[in-house]
Amino acid sequence: MRCWRSVPGTGFNAALLAFLCGADNVTSLDVDPELTRRAQRALKASGQQPHVVCADGASGWPPNAPYDRIIATCSVRTVPLPWLEQTVTGGLLVIPWDTPWCNFGTLIATKRADGTAEGSLAPYGSFMLLRAQQVDAELRGDIPHEGQAPERSTTSLSPWSVAGNDLDAQLHIGLRVPGTWHAWDTETQGAQGVHTRLWLADVEATSWASVDYDGRQLSTFAVAQYGPRRLWDEVALAYEGYVAAGRPGVPRHRLRISPDGSGTRHHVTLS
Known part of the structure; x- marks a missing residue:
């Protein structure tokens, strides 16, 4: 089973995956060179040496694709298109989900033959947001602007x-x-x-x-x-x-992820 995950950090999760799946089947990415070097040192000391790459996780890692599992240890608001494209049909994407309103829940989606993925959310799984998606404007002293009439x-x-x-x-x-x-x-x-x-x-x-x-x-x-x-x-x-809707819990929310030009879009339904 070939797995890709982001980010390595200490290398702990990558070591567990390497033990379970075999080091040659695990690729771990992080955009930060120092974190990547730290993970490489820790993994070497542990005796588990999966592929550890310094790269932007939003782009996945095509050289080792396709993957049976993509496991993110950062949250996203939209699934990067490369993640969807680099997952085999029937493979799983396990991704902490974030909205500007609430960082809570993990998407567990299965890749389909038509190129989409669909699955439900599980509780918990709050992580820092993928760097490429950290675009929020913040309320500061000039918002609301002086003179605005709400x-x-x-x-x-x-x-x-x-x-x-x-x-x-x-x-x-x-x-x-x-x-x-x-x-x-x-x-x-x-x-x-x-x-x-x-x-x-x-x-x-x-x-x-x-x-x-x-x-x-x-x-x-x-x-x-x-x-x-x-x-x-x-x-x-x-x-x-x-x-x-009866105050639906997190698992009742299903997301369908579809390619949309250079990115993806998601559609929410209740089960």
């Missing part, structure tokens, strides 16, 4: 329902509201009569929203939304769908 309203949906401890809800929202992230602000809003604020923004910093708790009552919350997307409305609609 649309104001109220909501009865608690911000803690969508961005609290319910990771099933957070994963569902992350999949249904693409390119949107959130952050809690409990430090800077006191002068405005706000106890706690939930910020939402898209990764391109073109739209934002805020939901305010006044520190007194939990029946209504003040909402402000700005930009071409009404982010809070999108999140609220996704949460309504989550509740209507």
Whole structure:
């Protein structure tokens, strides 16, 4: 069984795979030269010497392809096309999944004869994001910009329902509201009569929203939304769908990965 994985780090996972599959059948990649050298030294000392390559993991490693398994130890928001192309039909892609909203869940997908892959998510598996996909804009002092006039309203949906401890809800929202992230602000809003604020923004910093708790009552919350997307409305609609579907756990979410030009796209369904 030929395996490819990213990234080596200490080499521990690569050593386990080499023991199970044979060192010649394991290729391990990392873009950082020092991490690669460290892994090579550790693996040599362990007596297991799989192929360790300093290269961008997003491109896979064509010289040793195709692979029966691709196992990522970084998370992704879209599956790199080379990973899909370098997996044999019937092979597995085991990939921690990330959305800007929630880094939670691992995709276990089977490559199909038509060039697509499909599988369900498993709980846990939070990892740092693949370097090539670290493109989020952040809310800083100039976002929102001075002079912007947001649309104001109220909501009865608690911000803690969508961005609290319910990771099933957070994963569902992350999949249904693409390119949107959130952050809690409990430090800077006191002068405005706000106890706690939930910020939402898209990764391109073109739209934002805020939901305010006044520190007194939990029946209504003040909402402000700005930009071409009404982010809070999108999140609220996704949460309504989550509740209507019976509050589906992580394993009920299935992803179908398809080639799309130079990349891939994914389609989400519930089982």
